[in-house]
Amino acid sequence: MSKTYSYAAQNPNDALKPFQIERRTPGADDVQMDILYCGVCHSDLHTARNEWNNTLYPSVPGHEIVGRVTAVGAAVKHFKVGDLAGVGCMVDSCQHCASCAEGEEQYCENGFTGTYNGPVFGGENTFGGYSDNIVVKEKFVLRITHGEDANLAAVAPLLCAGITTYSPLHHWNVGPGKKVGVVGLGGLGHMAVKIAHAMGAHVVLFTTSPNKREDGLRLGADEVIVSKNPDEMATQANRLDFILNTVAAPHDLDAFLNLLKRDGTMTxxxxxDHPHPSPSVFNLIFKRRSLAGSLIGGIQETQEMLDFCAKHGIVSDIEMIAMRDINGAYERMLKGDVKYRFVIDMATLKEQASAA
Structure with missing residues (x-):
């Protein structure tokens, strides 16, 4: 075991503060890495503040991790000391259920183990990327293929925001000839626009903010619709093959279901934190439309996403922060005051630890 410096929430009401945790000594199939950058996901905030009523304290969030390998176990085959590597939302799963066998570990029937906050169905706590290092089984470590000269800090959010949007776009066969809606232009939405555009789809962005029109076009949207404007919304009725809805706030789903073609899907x-108003059944049955959900992606698909983004030069739009600024970043995130993802420079944590 080794002592590791981190930032943790001790309860739902207090700010995150410096905290020492223990990491296991790397085993035969483990990869240890120093964390260079860690993205800040809205799930981090939900968990730190126990808004999903499942937080294990102390809580060390962070599941958008880019680091450099510092040690590998004797059985590790695909990583060596000095390699760039990534860790996303999972660090383990049962490995024997049907979903795991099919490479869909995120849907593990026995519950995957989150990079932080432990197994989905309960168990020992795990500590995430707001720390100076991490030890993870090789099977759950990703290769960073963007290269040393890339903006590695901007690669970090791909490990959650990137795969959360890539997976449904890939699953529902988004590509040339498809007209795809993206609802919301935040941390997830801006990645969805970039990825759908790179897949060759015609991308329509829906936003409540008229001042995001120019940004949406810059990111790759072909059209930008202000969803509060009924006339603009009417121009898209029955025109979309697929909609990826990234908005976390409860809202009227019927307004977007109306925009799908026959056999279209909104995911x-x-x-x-509170349910959406129930959509009208008639909007579904009269056009054979589908309303679906999607989680992250499995490890193989996450690697495919990283390789796809490297090939197309896709990274997240980020604002870099120091570790000590995380609590202020949470408050700004609640106000939508970030374009479009905070990323922590973990060197600032090391500096803080050495000065302590």
Whole structure:
């Protein structure tokens, strides 16, 4: 075991503060890495503040991790000391259920183990990327293929925001000839626009903010619709093959279901703290439309996403922060005051630890 410096929430009401945790000594199939950058996901805030009523304290959030390998176990085959590597939302799963066998560990029937906050169905706590190092089984470590000269800090959010949007776009066969709606332009939405555009789809962005029109076009949207404007919304009725809805706040789903063609699907990836109003059944049955949900992706698909993004030069739009600024970043995130993802420079944590 080794002592590791981190930032943790001790309860739902207090700010995150410096905290020492223990990491296991790397085993035969483990990869140890120093964390260079860690993205800040809205799930971090939900968990730190126990808004999903399942937080294990102390809580060390962070599941958008880019680091450099510092040690590998004797059985590790695909990583060596000095390699760039990534860790996303999972660090383990049962490995024997049907979903795991099919490479869909995120849907593990026995519950995957989160990078922080432990197994889905309960168990020993795990500590995430707001720390200076991490030890993870090789099977759950990703290769960073963007290269040393890339903006590695901007690669970090791909490990959650990237795969959360890539997975449904890939599953529902988004590509050339498809007209795809993206609802919301935040941490998830801006990645969805970039990825759907790179897949060759015609991308329509829906936002409540008229001032995001220019940004949406810059990111790759072909059209930007202000969803509060009924006339603009009417121009898209029955025109979309697929909609990826990234908005986490409860809202009227019927307004968007109306925009789908026959046999179109709207997939939800935002996780509201209160349920959406129930959609009308008639909007579904009269056009054979589908309303679906999607989680992250399995490890193989996450690697595919990283390789796809490297090939197309896709990274997240980020604002870098120091570790000590995380509590202020949470408050700004609640106000939507970030374009479009905070990333922590973990060197600032090391500096803080050495000065302590």
């Amino acid at each position: 939800l990836v935002g996780a509201p």
